[in-house]
Amino acid sequence: MKKENKNIFNKIAGVFIKNGELGVLVILFIVAFGLFGFILMPKQYNPEIVAPAFRINTVFPNSTAEEVYELVTRPMEDKLREIKDVDDIYSQSSPGFSSVLVTFKIGSDESAAKIDLVQRLRSNMDEKPLGAKDPFIEEVDTDDVPIVTLALTSDYLSETALRSFAFDLADKLKYIKDTAKFTIRGGRRQDLSVFIDPNKLNVYGVGVNEVIGAISQNNIHLLNTETDGYPYKADFRVFGNIENAEKLKKLIVKGGDKSVVRLEDVAEIKYGPVSIDNYVRFDRKDKFKNAVYIGIAKQNGSNAITVSHNIKKEIAKLYRQKIIPDYVKVDVVRDDGAVAGESIGGLTVNLIESIVIVISVLLLFLNTRSALVVAVAIPLSLLSVFGLGLLFGQTINRITLFALILSLG
16 A cells, blocks of 8 residues: 555655656645635634624513513523533513623534524413513524724714714725624614503504503514503604604504504604713723714624725725714724734744744755755745635634644644
């Protein structure tokens, strides 16, 4: 068997010895293939890790935090622990709302994990307390962690106006290639309060749940309802901006053959800033300012360096076009793309230095011909790794470059 392998390698070597031009072409192909792979391979600071995670949100109106925990969160945690490959479970219970984060072991199949999770919840839906909504499952991707965070400050805009501007700016930045989830924090949020007249409900034959359901379908989340006093009151959390609260009054609550019941017919609407329960600030040279933060994540498998560069390029463009006014300051307070670029650039230089050192040592202790053969083989081997990495969907990160540097030893 060893003799047969030896004969095969001898024949391959003989082909290249007899056809010197072919050997040169193969070397040039490997060099081009490797450089092409190194340039096009996605670059990021850390390697991608497959660790499925899901957030399960359940709305339970008119309930206290303790009731949410005892009736929704804790029973759900008990059922989730029975699922195979579940690693950790984190939960948060607040008035009217339960959020449970379940993570699976590293390497678990994401599709299979989600199917097991959905089946487990559906098979225990009969244990859901009366009044609780069906749980909503949201996938949590490791790439949803922002790679770029922008801090918006202004001496001119109010906290409410600055938050509103942040949503408008995020809408502009969403068109940048390979951007994914946007997260906005800070500023003064505006919520919606609806005061429902029970007498008018009776006149029009409309139920409270019909009113709440019609509002909830418009990207507005129910926080709490109070039906003990007069009028009934429902508080909602608004995700984004309501461009015109007056238009919301025209929302159709109930439609019929002869007449249409609108929200303004049965309720009074108040839309405005909520009371401040937390502060988000930005420190610039010992001067604190109220700020709104925009976190921007990248799509899975995309190049963090490229995405980061495109975001900063687009912000500069929006400044030139006066879409971002001069009285709004946008600071990049987190830039994983720049960090990845510096790290990969430094490690690439270290890799080249390691190759040079290895070749120098070979020239000292081996004859010139043998040293030159190895000197050509090492770079070609490393370049072929980058080319194959591109074909198999791998990324260049600090771990892979460290591994290549160590392999030279």
